[in-house]
Amino acid sequence: MEYYPPPLFKQGASARAKVVIFALIAIVLLVVDGRTNTLAVLRQLAGTVLYPLQVAALAPRDAAYAVGGYLNTMTALKQENATLKTEQVRNAQALQQGQFLAAENAQLRRLLAANERLPVKSVLSEMLYDTRDPFTRKIVLNRGSQHGVALGQPVIDDTGVVGQVTRLYPFTTEVTLLTDKDQAISVQVVRSGVRSVAYGRGQSGVLELRFIAANADIKKGDVLVTSGIDGVYPAGLAVASVVSVEHKSSDAFARIICQPTAGIDRNQQFLILLNEQKELPRPAPEENKKEKLPKKKTKDAGKDAAQAAPAATAPVAKTEGANVISASSKNITRVVTPSAAEAKK
Numbered sequence: 001m002e003y004y005p006p007p008l009f010k011q012g013a014s015a016r017a018k019v020v021i022f023a024l025i026a027i028v029l030l031v032v033d034g035r036t037n038t039l040a041v042l043r044q045l046a047g048t049v050l051y052p053l054q055v056a057a058l059a060p061r062d063a064a065y066a067v068g069g070y071l072n073t074m075t076a077l078k079q080e081n082a083t084l085k086t087e088q089v090r091n092a093q094a095l096q097q098g099q100f101l102a103a104e105n106a107q108l109r110r111l112l113a114a115n116e117r118l119p120v121k122s123v124l125s126e127m128l129y130d131t132r133d134p135f136t137r138k139i140v141l142n143r144g145s146q147h148g149v150a151l152g153q154p155v156i157d158d159t160g161v162v163g164q165v166t167r168l169y170p171f172t173t174e175v176t177l178l179t180d181k182d183q184a185i186s187v188q189v190v191r192s193g194v195r196s197v198a199y200g201r202g203q204s205g206v207l208e209l210r211f212i213a214a215n216a217d218i219k220k221g222d223v224l225v226t227s228g229i230d231g232v233y234p235a236g237l238a239v240a241s242v243v244s245v246e247h248k249s250s251d252a253f254a255r256i257i258c259q260p261t262a263g264i265d266r267n268q269q270f271l272i273l274l275n276e277q278k279e280l281p282r283p284a285p286e287e288n289k290k291e292k293l294p295k296k297k298t299k300d301a302g303k304d305a306a307q308a309a310p311a312a313t314a315p316v317a318k319t320e321g322a323n324v325i326s327a328s329s330k331n332i333t334r335v336v337t338p339s340a341a342e343a344k345k
Contacts, residue, residue, distance in 0.1 A: 104268065104269070107157075107158060107267060107268075107269055108124075108269060110158030110159075111124065111157065111158050111269055111270075111271055113158070115271060118234075118271075118273065119234065120234060120273050120274065120275045121273075121274040121275075122271040122272060122273050122274060123143055123147055123148060123149065123271070123272050123274060124269060124270075124271060125141040125142055125143040125155075125173070125269070125270050125271070125272055126141065126142050126268055126269050126270075127139050127140070127141055127142075127267075127268050127269075127270065128140045128141065128142050128172065131174070134203075135181075135202070135203075136176070136180055136181075136182075137163075137176065137177040137179045137180040137181075137183075137200065137202065137203070137264075138163075138166070138174055138175060138176050138177065138180065139163075139174075139175050139177065140172055140173065140174055140175070141155070141172065141173045141174075141175060141270065141272070142171070142172060143171075143172070143173055143272060144168060144169045144170045144171040144172050144173050145168050145169070145170050146170050146171055147171075148274050149165060149168060149173050149272055149274070150165070150168065150274075151165055151166070151167075151168050152164060152165060152166075152232055153165045153272055153273055153274060153275060154232060154233045154234075154237075154272075154273045154275070155175045155270050155271070155272050155273070156237060156262065156270065156271050156273065157262045157263055157267050157269070157270050157271065159238060159261050159262050159263060160237060160238035160239055160240075160260065160261035160262035161178060161185065161226060161233060161237050161238070161239050161260075161261075161262055162175065162177060162178065162262045162264055162267075162270055163175045163176050163177040163178055163180075163183065163264075164176055164183070164232065165272065173272070175270075177200070177264050178198070178200055178207060178239070178240075178260055178262075178264070179200040179201065179202065179204070179205050179206065179207065179260060179264060180200045180202065181199075181200050181201060181202040182200070183199070183200040184197050184198065184199050184200070185197065185198050185226065185230070185233060185239060186226065186227045186228075186229050186230040186233070187209075187224040187225065187226060187227060187239050187240070188224065188225055188226070188227040189217070189218055189222050189223070189224060190222065190223045190224070190225055191217075191219075191222050191223070192217040192218065192222070194212075194216055194217055194218060195227050195229070196209045196210075196211075196212055197209070197210070198224065198239060198240060198258060205260070205264070205265065206243070206257050206258060206259055206260070207239075207240050207257070207258040207259075207260060208255075208256065208257055208258070209242075209254075209256040209258065210253070211253055212253055212254050212256055213252070213253065213254070214247050214248075214251070214252065214253060214254045216254060218242060218245060218254070218256060219242065219245065220242050220243065220244060220245055221241065221242060222241065222242045223238065223240075223241050223261075224238075224239045224240045224241065224242070224258060225237060225238055225239055226239055234273065234275065238261040238262075239258075239260070239261060240258035240259055240260045240261055241258060241259055241261060242256060242257075242258050243257050243258060243259045244256070244257045
């Protein structure tokens with residue numbers, strides 16, 4: 001029995017014939033288009049019609065590329081942000097160090113200029129740390145006896161007096177600041193010439209002029225300098241400026257508060273003035289045997305005894321007569337007069 005396909009599925013020409021036909025048509029179109037360029041309009045029309053289909057077909061690929069690019073960009077931005085933050089911290093640290101070094105350089109220049117103006121020798125020192133005692137105002141510097149520092153020498157900065165050396169070690173020095181409650185300095189008002197003593201007030205960081213008469217010529221804004229009469233600080237160094245003057249009718253003295261001129265709480269470098277502390281000469285030993293005064297009945301016995309008594313630079317001793325003391329900054333002279341009983345004899 002022979003099998004025949006139904007009419008709907010009847011095949012036309014064979015596949016080989018179709019390939020040959022379509023190949024010939026393509027070749028003819030290529031030749032015609034290459035020679036006459038007549039198919040350009042058809043190509044443009046076909047491209048216009050097929051463009052939406054191309055966009056729709058490429059949409060998944062473009063979306064995938066967009067998501068990948070976004071993720072890569074976010075990762076790169078995060079890394080760049082972290083790098084910039086690290087660089088910013090480094091730059092901020094360098095900027096702060098630069099500002100600190102600039103301020104330190106400026107202060108050192110001012111100290112050098114102040115050192116050239118001073119009539120005494122000085123040594124530059126740097127603060128190591130503050131003392132641990134919360135009830136005192138002291139600092140420790142990196143200079144000691146090996147650098148020529150001695151007890152009692154004043155410490156200044158480029159603007160004024162800071163304090164005084166109170167404890168000495170071979171390579172370090174402890175300085176008591178002016179604002180310490182146990183520290184005092186002899187000062188003089190530049191405007192009026194009034195002399196006084198400024199006392200520290202501890203943690204408040206100010207100075208006080210005590211026992212000043214209410215009618216003293218001291219006003220707010222007056223500048224205080226060292227008077228030099230104490231023999232420790234050279235005369236003319238800036239100490240403080242008056243910030244308040246209070247007068248009360250019930251008090252005999254005025255309450256005067258002063259602000260230190262020096263940068264006690266902010267500077268790191270200071271000058272130690274290497275001035276020599278002149279010690280007073282020791283008194284000569286007293287004679288064990290006292291010279292006996294001759295007895296005279298004349299009225300000039302007192303004068304003869306006064307002329308016979310030698311002058312000595314010693315503290316006043318107990319005598320039977322009246323003592324007349326004449327004190328000066330260098331010595332103390334004692335003159336002994338005979339007692340009334342001896343004068344009568």
